[in-house]
Amino acid sequence: MLSATTDGEVVILELQREERRNALNLELCREIHAGVDQAVDDGARVIVITGQGSAFCAGADLGGVYGDEFLEALYGMLTRLTQVPVPLIAAVNGPAIGAGTQLAMACDLRVADVTSKFAVPTARNGMAVDAWTIRTLAALAGGGTARRLMLGAESLDVEAALAVGLADRAGTLAHAIAWAHEIAEFAPLALAHNKLILNSTSADDPAIDASFAAVWASEDVRESAAARDEKRPPKFTGR
Template sequence: MLGVTTDGPVTVLELQREDRRNALNLELCRAIHAAVDDAVAGGARVIVVTGQGTAFCSGADLGGVYGDEFLDALYGMLHHLAKLPVPLIAAVNGAAIGAGTQLAIACDLRVADEKAAFGVPTARNGLAVDAWTIRTLSDIAGAGPARRLMLAAETFDRDTALGMGLADRPGTLDDAIAWAHEIAEFAPLTLAHNKLILNGSPDDDAAIDASFDAVWASADVREGAAARAEKRTPKFEGR
């Protein structure tokens, strides 16, 4: 159901419900939630999320979408991804529809292949997504595109998504993994601080202040200064 592979500081999660085009069900939502925690605890600096076969994630499995238990698992997982201290990259290898688009925007960056497609067609099926989803879409892609997704139920192809910032780069899973390795060389505390601000709310002010202080007090600040003086690449340890 969920494949997990480790490539040095990068962990790759592969949704493996190819017969259901990687639709999210209760078990898969819970598996993703647990796997990202395990990855961070194991020292992953970047996590890549992708889908098996020709779809990234075709949405929620409609066989269980109406239950409160599923909704709690889905939104608990999505919001948890947004709050993780490490960056996540969605390698969107095909359709990312409904909950698939939600999963993609819960990641921090999106690499889209030529068959990628994004849409949240709740207006067509009488369902609803939470406020976080709509506001995040608006923050990432802009208010106009978010309205087209949510009110006109449009689907965006890869090039359209790239043009509005819903996708960050064109490319394959290999390209996403290569980008993840580049990012994994950066200072982990700084990345966590930046992500906290980008994804946070006014309620996070105390945590942001503490994160700012922790970065400036870290050994990585001193390592960065030493590397500049010695004209070498810094080796950040996240402490």
């Protein structure tokens, strides 16, 4: 259901339920969770998530069971994506509907192909998403857009998503991987610190102070200064 491909310091995770347009079921949610953790453990600097075939993710599998176990796996996976200390890029290669939009939003950056479509049609299907989803949608795309999607059950194509900030760049999987390689050259501790603050829900999170101190005490800060003096690109190690 999920493949992992290593490309230098970038890991590409591909959802492989093409016959179900990569809809999320219990097993796939767990595999994404485990796959992201494994990529981090293996030293990935950046992770790209995409879908097999013509869809990024068609949402929750309507043929599955919407019970507590599925919801726990889905939201546990989405939360984990926001917590891992490396950037995640969603290469949105087609429709990202419902849980597909949630998956894209749990990533840090989104590269959207020409066939991309974003929607969270809970008003049409009588379901609900958590507060994080709606608030994150509003933070990324603006309150007006969030209201149109959540109350008017509208959808956004790639141009609209780019215009409001839900998508960061237009492009294919290849463009997303190229961007991932650029980011992989940056300082890992600084990236982790920035992501921690961007995703934090508390102004008094002690982890932020610890992360701030770790960045300034790191070898990477000294490497940056040495690289400037020696007029060369820095080689960051995350230490």
